[in-house]
Amino acid sequence: MLKRRKVAVGISIVCLFIAAIAIQATFGGGIGLKIDPYEVKVRPNSTVTYDIAISSYDSDCFDISIIPYSCRIGWFEWTKKRVYVPARGQKQIFLNVTPSETGNFEFKVKAVSISNPRTYAISIVKIKVVYKKDKPDLLITRVWLTGNTIHYEVMNAGNGTVHKGWDNALFFDSHYVSRDHMDPPLDPCDRRTGYFDHKLICPPEGTKRIEVCADIDNVIEEIREDCNCLEKVLKCNQPPTCMALMPDLPQPQVNGTVINWTACAFDPEGDVLWYRFLLGGPKTGGNLTVVQDWSTSNMWIWRTGESDKGDNLICVDVRDGYHANDLTDPDYDLSTCQWYWIA
Numbered sequence: 240m241l242k243r244r245k246v247a248v249g250i251s252i253v254c255l256f257i258a259a260i261a262i263q264a265t266f267g268g269g270i271g272l273k274i275d276p277y278e279v280k281v282r283p284n285s286t287v288t289y290d291i292a293i294s295s296y297d298s299d300c301f302d303i304s305i306i307p308y309s310c311r312i313g314w315f316e317w318t319k320k321r322v323y324v325p326a327r328g329q330k331q332i333f334l335n336v337t338p339s340e341t342g343n344f345e346f347k348v349k350a351v352s353i354s355n356p357r358t359y360a361i362s363i364v365k366i367k368v369v370y371k372k373d374k375p376d377l378l379i380t381r382v383w384l385t386g387n388t389i390h391y392e393v394m395n396a397g398n399g400t401v402h403k404g405w406d407n408a409l410f411f412d413s414h415y416v417s418r419d420h421m422d423p424p425l426d427p428c429d430r431r432t433g434y435f436d437h438k439l440i441c442p443p444e445g446t447k448r449i450e451v452c453a454d455i456d457n458v459i460e461e462i463r464e465d466c467n468c469l470e471k472v473l474k475c476n477q478p479p480t481c482m483a484l485m486p487d488l489p490q491p492q493v494n495g496t497v498i499n500w501t502a503c504a505f506d507p508e509g510d511v512l513w514y515r516f517l518l519g520g521p522k523t524g525g526n527l528t529v530v531q532d533w534s535t536s537n538m539w540i541w542r543t544g545e546s547d548k549g550d551n552l553i554c555v556d557v558r559d560g561y562h563a564n565d566l567t568d569p570d571y572d573l574s575t576c577q578w579y580w581i582a
Contacts, residue, residue, distance in 0.1 A: 270360050273294075274348055281366065282368070283340065295324040295327075295329075298325050300321060303350050304319050310366070313339075320332060334348075342368055348364065373399030376397030378394050379469035386560065392433075393407060395427055400424050406418045407451060407453050439475060450469070452469075455467075479505060479557050482574070484501070484553065486498050494544055506559050519551065522547055549581065553577050554575065
């Protein structure tokens with residue numbers, strides 16, 4: 240009897256093997272089950288969305304079951320669904336899981352054929368739930384040029400607030416140029432703009448490759464320490480060009496005549512231009528003297544008199560407000576002059 244039992248068991252194993260072959264032949268290769276992500280690390284009470292893909296050689300319906308295993312059943316958005324998969328096709332469904340405890344957990348996803356329950360697939364998914372310290376993450380999101388001043392925007396892309404001050408740095412061709420200090424706090428998702436005192440001198444080619452880096456001294460503990468910099472090629476602001484100065488009356492004119500002087504200049508970027516008119520002649524002892532200081536008016540009205548009799552030099556300076564300023568020498572971008580005789 241003992242031998243017969245062994246033989247019977249052997250036969251049953253063979254039968255099962257044959258049955259499995261028959262199922263494989265009938266269903267043309269069975270089903271496929273893929274879960275993404277297969278393994279993940281999350282924080283408590285955060286939601287993970289799983290992409291579950293079921294494929295089948297033949298058209299069939301499948302019951303998709305979630306087996307909690309070491310997880311809590313309440314973490315799962317659903318635990319059972321029925322789907323239809325066309326022949327040689329694939330069906331994609333999604334599962335949201337929100338673990339509420341820390342630790343290492345597993346759950347199973349099982350797909351079972353409705354037409355033949357012996358055709359099924361199982362996939363095991365792992366979740367590691369840990370507490371993470373909230374940290375900021377400083378990113379330079381924008382860099383732009385206003386005149387010759389370099390501006391930038393920094394964003395905290397992390398989940399923690401910046402609680403201490405930090406410096407952001409400017410580099411030209413990988414060489415340090417300047418820095419700008421920022422004070423705390425900077426909350427998650429908040430942005431702040433700044434600028435560097437160093438003025439960009441436009442090279443002949445009209446562009447400059449720069450790099451701006453946040454937290455150059457690494458005083459802030461961040462989520463990522465390798466994403467603090469933004470490199471960009473800036474197109475320089477050009478000074479005004481094509482300067483001209485014209486009177487409305489030809490010379491010579493007798494003293495007492497009112498003469499309107501008009502300056503013309505062109506700015507490549509369309510910036511607002513500022514003009515300053517100067518006069519050098521008998522009235523000023525030959526020294527150029529400002530007769531109309533910096534303004535956006537490109538016209539000066541010269542009311543001539545007895546003291547203007549003789550040769551006069553009329554000049555106009557122009558600037559766009561981004562290059563020359565009253566702290567530099569010269570304090571203008573362009574200048575042109577004309578001699579004019581008053582009889």
